[in-house]
Amino acid sequence: xxxxxxxxxxxxxxxxxPRAVQWWRLQGxxxxxxxxxxxxxxxxxxxxxxxxLLVTTIVTAALAVAYTLVVPPIRYRIHRWEITDEAxxxxxxxxxxxxxxxxxxxxxxxxxxxxxxxxxxxxASVTVTTASARGPVTxxxxxxxxxxxLARVLTETTQATPGDAT
Amino acid sequence: MTTPAExxxxxxxxxxxxxxxxxxxxxxxxxxxxxxxxxxxxxVRLWITLGITVILIVLGVVRWKTTRYRITDDRVELHSGWxxxxxxSVPRDRLRTVDVTSTLxxxxxGLGVLHVRGASSASADHHGLKLDAVSATEAARLRTELLxxxxxxVRIGGRAVGGVPTAExxxxxxxxxxxxxxxxxxxxxxxxxxxxxxxxxxxxxxxxAGTGVLVAAVWNVVSELGLRPRDxxxxxDVEERIRGAAIWLTVxxxxxxxxxxxxxxxxxxxxxRWWGYRLTRDDDGTLRVHRGLLTKxxxxxxxxxxxxxxxNEPLLLRAGRxxxxxxxxxxxxxxxxxxxxxxxATRRETHLLAAAVAGEPPExxxxxxxxxxxxxxxxxxxxxAVVPMAVxxxxxxxxxxxxxxxxxxxxxxxxxxVLAVPxxxxxxxxxxxxxxxxxxxxxWGSLHRRTVVLERDGVIGWRIRQxxxxxxxxxxxxxxxxxxxxxxxxxxxxxxxxxxALAAAVxxxxxxxxxxxxxxxxxxDLAAQGAGxxxxxxxxxx
Numbered sequence: 268x269x270x271x272x273x274x275x276x277x278x279x280x281x282x283x284x285p286r287a288v289q290w291w292r293l294q295g296x297x298x299x300x301x302x303x304x305x306x307x308x309x310x311x312x313x314x315x316x317x318x319x320l321l322v323t324t325i326v327t328a329a330l331a332v333a334y335t336l337v338v339p340p341i342r343y344r345i346h347r348w349e350i351t352d353e354a355x356x357x358x359x360x361x362x363x364x365x366x367x368x369x370x371x372x373x374x375x376x377x378x379x380x381x382x383x384x385x386x387x388x389x390x391a392s393v394t395v396t397t398a399s400a401r402g403p404v405t406x407x408x409x410x411x412x413x414x415x416x417l418a419r420v421l422t423e424t425t426q427a428t429p430g431d432a433t
Numbered sequence: 434m435t436t437p438a439e440x441x442x443x444x445x446x447x448x449x450x451x452x453x454x455x456x457x458x459x460x461x462x463x464x465x466x467x468x469x470x471x472x473x474x475x476x477v478r479l480w481i482t483l484g485i486t487v488i489l490i491v492l493g494v495v496r497w498k499t500t501r502y503r504i505t506d507d508r509v510e511l512h513s514g515w516x517x518x519x520x521x522s523v524p525r526d527r528l529r530t531v532d533v534t535s536t537l538x539x540x541x542x543g544l545g546v547l548h549v550r551g552a553s554s555a556s557a558d559h560h561g562l563k564l565d566a567v568s569a570t571e572a573a574r575l576r577t578e579l580l581x582x583x584x585x586x587v588r589i590g591g592r593a594v595g596g597v598p599t600a601e602x603x604x605x606x607x608x609x610x611x612x613x614x615x616x617x618x619x620x621x622x623x624x625x626x627x628x629x630x631x632x633x634x635x636x637x638x639x640x641x642a643g644t645g646v647l648v649a650a651v652w653n654v655v656s657e658l659g660l661r662p663r664d665x666x667x668x669x670d671v672e673e674r675i676r677g678a679a680i681w682l683t684v685x686x687x688x689x690x691x692x693x694x695x696x697x698x699x700x701x702x703x704x705x706r707w708w709g710y711r712l713t714r715d716d717d718g719t720l721r722v723h724r725g726l727l728t729k730x731x732x733x734x735x736x737x738x739x740x741x742x743x744x745n746e747p748l749l750l751r752a753g754r755x756x757x758x759x760x761x762x763x764x765x766x767x768x769x770x771x772x773x774x775x776x777x778a779t780r781r782e783t784h785l786l787a788a789a790v791a792g793e794p795p796e797x798x799x800x801x802x803x804x805x806x807x808x809x810x811x812x813x814x815x816x817x818a819v820v821p822m823a824v825x826x827x828x829x830x831x832x833x834x835x836x837x838x839x840x841x842x843x844x845x846x847x848x849x850x851v852l853a854v855p856x857x858x859x860x861x862x863x864x865x866x867x868x869x870x871x872x873x874x875x876x877w878g879s880l881h882r883r884t885v886v887l888e889r890d891g892v893i894g895w896r897i898r899q900x901x902x903x904x905x906x907x908x909x910x911x912x913x914x915x916x917x918x919x920x921x922x923x924x925x926x927x928x929x930x931x932x933x934a935l936a937a938a939v940x941x942x943x944x945x946x947x948x949x950x951x952x953x954x955x956x957x958d959l960a961a962q963g964a965g966x967x968x969x970x971x972x973x974x975x
Contacts, residue, residue, distance in 0.1 A: 352946065364899045364904070365898050365899075368897075370893065370894060370940060397916070401912070
């Protein structure tokens with residue numbers, strides 16, 4: 268695992284759900300539609316549209332398709348998470364790797380989130396917030412039942428910890 | 434113990450019936466006066482103004498009638514609103530800061546606005562609640578009382594014993610006697626206003642921004658009065674001269690005039706803001722800042738909420754060999770003025786104050802002999818400073834070559850590119866960190882240099898970032914996440930090993946389980962999962 272070499276920490280134990288790859292792909296496609304769609308429409312509707320508009324449309328579409336094909340599998344290889352006895356530990360990022368560590372004793376809230384795409388794929392994201400605005404740790408693309416269980420376990424652990432976690 | 438139901442609700446001070454509408458009327462005053470006495474405005478505007486005033490008075494009455502607050506043993510509660518009723522309540526053990534502000538008008542009537550803020554990032558707690566306004570003595574009493582940590586006082590026969598008196602709404606006069614003298618009785622003065630500091634005033638951006646506001650306000654009044662600069666008797670003469678003069682002279686004169694106004698404005702702002710400044714620390718560690726000429730302000734930050742201090746040196750201030758100290762405290766807003774403990778002062782003074790706040794000698798606080806970051810970090814700082822400038826420079830030359838009349842853009846961009854080099858070196862020179870017995874000290878930045886001393890106990894998480902460039906250089910940026918101040922403070926471009934070692938030294942129990950796997954353990958994910966770490970096991974072997 269290439270991610271492990273960069274830092275004298277072991278990588279988090281778990282990968283996200285394999286369906287997350289499809290989720291990221293769908294997001295990529297949505298971006299493709301949102302970015303290239305309007306350009307194409309303008310080019311089609313306006314008979315006198317400048318020719319460079321077609322070029323930008325094609326370039327945008329090509330980039331988005333390439334992203335959709337290439338990036339999600341790489342992301343899946345990189346993104347990892349783990350809950351140890353002491354902390355929530357995640358690794359994410361593509362060009363910029365980011366390791367986040369939130370001690371369980373400092374966790375304030377645990378949220379589960381299902382976007383429309385995630386619901387369809389039966390996925391969920393779990394966000395763990397601490398008292399800091401820079402603190403939230405999000406684990407994207409977990410299988411929905413796993414996410415619910417994780418949130419339950421974390422909430423239990425957090426409630427057992429005294430203090431206001433600042 | 435008193436149950437919450439027994440503590441009666443209290444109203445804001447009755448004088449607010451007068452003060453709240455007056456506040457609005459004062460703002461409209463210049464317009465009103467002109468409209469009434471010069472007859473230049475048309476009557477419709479007058480009626481509109483009067484109508485607004487009446488509405489304001491009615492709203493003031495409604496607000497006063499509908500606003501109630503009470504302080505129970507464990508909560509501060511505020512109910513307000515008529516059409517849209519609001520109920521806010523902040524647990525007393527979550528209170529982080531108590532602010533008292535009184536504008537000139539409030540002071541004439543002996544009132545103060547009390548603003549309390551809580552700790553958590555939940556918005557109700559974070560924005561806190563505001564009692565606008567209570568009597569000054571009540572405000573002082575509440576300020577002292579609300580920040581008292583420790584168990585709720587035991588009550589015997591309605592009187593508080595073993596703590597400060599809790600709210601005794603029935604007997605405000607009796608308790609208010611305690612309010613004033615407790616302010617300074619057991620407190621140590623950390624800093625008082627020194628007028629030589631006023632030389633730093635023109636070097637702060639906030640003062641310059643304040644000047645802008647001032648100019649805008651004057652302009653507003655002038656245009657509201659219907660005066661046009663062109664109608665002034667000497668306007669034509671001035672215009673004539675401007676037309677006659679060389680362009681560089683005109684620009685120069687204008688720039689000079691603007692500079693003079695800005696400097697005067699910043700001096701005025703400094704005086705208004707810092708008149709009577711005094712920073713004290715109580716026995717229990719509570720920091721109190723008192724300041725203000727027309728609008729008096731006082732900020733109290735409980736000792737248990739403090740997580741360290743920061744010395745900020747923005748570009749201009751640093752060039753003038755000045756700096757400014759802030760306290761890192763949980764529950765303070767993140768606005769520019771929040772947590773400011775002292776007017777801009779000399780470096781030495783700010784570092785001494787930061788050390789005093791951190792409770793350490795200066796050489797173990799912001800003046801600590803920080804460890805330099807590796808040479809590879811210099812290359813990173815240089816590229817980060819120069820590459821964006823090089824792109825800008827190229828764009829500048831392209832524009833200069835293609836757009837007529839913009840020939841000066843190319844040379845200007847080149848000058849900026851050349852300036853980026855010393856900035857990069859300076860950024861590297863300023864990078865540094867040190868872990869002391871109780872604090873993490875970190876320094877970074879060039880155009881805005883910051884030195885932060887953060888309590889080890891205040892670290893509530895870590896972010897370790899590594900870009901692909903950092904990865905090739907074996908560096909990481911470690912960010913200590915905290916509930917105080919800006920939420921996180923970076924240790925930029927340390928070697929990966931040093932970064933992890935630093936974090937592990939601060940929170941050892943967290944990192945114990947994250948040590949690199951030994952070869953035989955690293956057989957794969959299955960091995961790691963099989964090790965079974967509490968919640969994991971339940972999650973994956975259901």
